[in-house]
Amino acid sequence: DARVTQTPRHKVTEMGQEVTMRCQPILGHNTVFWYRQTMMQGLELLAYFRNRAPLDDSGMPKDRFSAEMPDATLATLKIQPSEPRDSAVYFCASGLVNLNTEAFFGQGTRLTVV
Amino acid sequence: GENVEQHPSTLSVQEGDSAVIKCTYSDSASNYFPWYKQELGKRPQLIIDIRSNVGEKKDQRIAVTLNKTAKHFSLHITETQPEDSAVYFCAATLPRVTGGGNKLTFGTGTQLKVEL
Numbered sequence: 001d002a003r004v005t006q007t008p009r010h011k012v013t014e015m016g017q018e019v020t021m022r023c024q025p026i027l028g029h030n031t032v033f034w035y036r037q038t039m040m041q042g043l044e045l046l047a048y049f050r051n052r053a054p055l056d057d058s059g060m061p062k063d064r065f066s067a068e069m070p071d072a073t074l075a076t077l078k079i080q081p082s083e084p085r086d087s088a089v090y091f092c093a094s095g096l097v098n099l100n101t102e103a104f105f106g107q108g109t110r111l112t113v114v
Numbered sequence: 115g116e117n118v119e120q121h122p123s124t125l126s127v128q129e130g131d132s133a134v135i136k137c138t139y140s141d142s143a144s145n146y147f148p149w150y151k152q153e154l155g156k157r158p159q160l161i162i163d164i165r166s167n168v169g170e171k172k173d174q175r176i177a178v179t180l181n182k183t184a185k186h187f188s189l190h191i192t193e194t195q196p197e198d199s200a201v202y203f204c205a206a207t208l209p210r211v212t213g214g215g216n217k218l219t220f221g222t223g224t225q226l227k228v229e230l
Binding site: 035043045048055056091102103104107108 | 148150159160203218219220
């Protein structure tokens, strides 16, 4: 049963600290998304990669957030420095661009910045 | 870019009744419309989807309809059960040729509560 794997599942950190979230997409998938979910904003797209190249990160605050795909099996989302307003659940999802099909979500990382 | 609106934000029904959730999209080029169910504390999971060349699709108690002219699509759940209680998200996808390629734009979600 292929799944998107995210680590850590939970993270509590102090304001100002760096946070790195990791995602292992489903093997063979060539698109990766990072979404942020809050009660107020729903599911917001932060970044979108196709074949490891960033295509759209317009939803991501550039001053503190960065997203990368160092290889096809790993995507990272980094926040530096973190702020309390960054507290949310961060989901990674992967899919196949060749077929316009569903995106499969990971379990999410629940981030709390105190 | 695409914009998706979803209504209602909350919906409460009695067990056994039907539930309908509606979404509208802005870009007529969108051609794929999935619906996701998210239970409390869990990840969104696909429950049904429809492509722009189809007007209706059904899978047991759930169905989705698409009106391309009006640019809206709806989720219908019949004979609702308590386990249907969750947040439901609609989404729209622009085709790859216009730079989309399953870049999902989500609606704001509907909290469905099925009461006994």
